[in-house]
Amino acid sequence: MALIELTKQGLYCAQADMYIDPWKSVPKALITHAHSDHARGGNGLYVAHEHCIPLLDLRLGKINSQGVKYGESIHYNGVQISFHPAGHVPGSSQIRLAYKGEVWVISGDYKLEDDGVCAPFESVKCHSFISESTFGLPIYRWKDxxxxxxxxxxxxxxxxxxxxxxxxxxxxxxxxxxxxxxxxxxxxxxxxxxxxxxxxxxxxxxxxxxxxxxxxxxxxxxxxxxxxxxxxxxxxxxxxxxxxxxxxxxxxxxxxxxxxxxxxxxxxxxxxLSDHADWEGLNKAIDASGAEQVFITHGFTKPYVKWLREQGKDAHELETLFNSHMESEE
Ligand SMILES: [Zn+2]
Ligand SMILES: [Zn+2]
Incomplete structure (x- = not known):
């Protein structure tokens, strides 16, 4: 069985018994960032980057949380979990999960341009990369x-x-x-x-x-x-x-x-002005991850998966609740 699977509650790591950005209440959640489509109320425990925690408190009221620094490893039932800058908004992370040599990275939302406020995006090597695709069409190219x-x-x-x-x-x-x-x-x-x-x-x-x-x-x-x-x-x-x-x-x-x-x-x-990667940014991030398998979510999943496959990538669509074509950040 794969380390990460898709359940009714959202992305799930059974070995660690943790969900990632779940859209229903769960006992333990790993949270990429404090936007409301990623961080919902009602979870038993929120594990996120330490700068994300006060923003979660502000949005959700007092929650039971564990803050982690970028690059620091925590362990849940043998799974090594770490948070890495996503460059999307303050406190935003990509989440890396590793177990018995298998490495997954869940991007959350990200952008490659350094916005001068949040920690800039860092590429993380993995076998399987789950990437957003909010602007996953070639018409989307941002100016500096x-x-x-x-x-x-x-x-x-x-x-x-x-x-x-x-x-x-x-x-x-x-x-x-x-x-x-x-x-x-x-x-x-x-x-x-x-x-x-x-x-x-x-x-x-x-x-x-x-x-x-x-x-x-x-x-x-x-x-x-x-x-x-x-x-x-x-x-x-x-x-x-x-x-x-x-x-x-x-x-x-x-x-x-x-x-x-x-x-x-x-x-x-x-x-x-967007806090998401444009077409070029998405392609760069996926290449840099070195992933053998790519899962696309949160945006133009179908056309983007089709294009990645044409480039010879082992790409798959992930049907999540995030497949709306709007930034639903509020
Ligand atoms: Zn976001
Ligand atoms: Zn989002």
Whole structure:
């Protein structure tokens, strides 16, 4: 029997009696990162990278957890388990499981570009690699983030000169910190939604160079902040937006350039910025793993598996609950 199998609860290692990012409550879970499609409530024990734990606490309330450092080995019933940087969001990991010479790596979500906030992706050799494929089509190729952030800063600067508040809608774990880190703070103040403020504060505990932000509250004197940039989660910012009217609204996502663009919202600008690997990134990561067997999940599984097979890879589709084509991070 293979070391990792797919069950109704999710990926499972029977030898260690542990699930990986389970979507139903289980006694013991290994968690790749704190996004809600990977870390659900109700598990007996959460084992994750030590920086992921406070983010899990924030999202799920107090949980029973075990934090592990990158590269540190823990053992469950003879299975050696370790966490390695996935470069996706703060505290995100690939999880390596080894037993009697057989090595599996579960990627979770990942990207290869160093975003300047979280620990950069590290390739881990294995026999079997389970990879996400959120952007597993050749049309997805990201620009360098330097270029995206200079677009964002230029847009903000122009708005500030015109006395219009800039608003970026973004996910509160990952994207929010990445944007905050690369904004040109000379232009004006950065104001964040309270949910993001709490997330940023938690991340700042282990990432002290994350710039400061101003957490929104209803008594804020708007006239003092006409040159501000607001970072808000996509669906919970109505009051903020009304208060700062007139504003220019944008959205930062990997999906911006596609599907007719504006992510079903009234955003005027889209910035293509993703915390997932693009087509080239996925292929590079799979090659670098040296894996004999590749399992594809979480995205464009069918076409991507077909393409990998055409390249001579022993690739398989893994039917998981994650096979939606959207980043469902909130
Ligand atoms: Zn994620
Ligand atoms: Zn995900």
């Amino acid at each position: 983030q330097v270029d995206v952030f200079s677009e964002i800063n230029r847009w903000w600067k122009q708005n500030a000169a015109d006395g219009i508040v800039s608003v970026i809608m973004a996910y509160s774990l990952g994207k929010a910190q990445r944007i905050l880190k690369h904004l040109d703070q000379e232009i004006g103040s950065v104001i964040v939604h309270p949910v993001m403020g709490a997330m940023n504060a938690a991340v700042r505990n282990f990432t002290p160079d994350l710039p400061a932000d101003l957490i929104w509250h209803k008594d804020l004197t708007v006239s003092n902040y006409r040159n501000a940039l607001l970072i808000v989660p996509p669906n919970s910012a109505q009051t903020m937006l009304e208060m700062f009217h007139p504003c220019s609204i944008s959205f930062a996502s990997g999906w911006m350039n596609f599907r007719g663009g504006k992510y079903q919202m009234s955003a005027e600008r889209g910035f293509t």
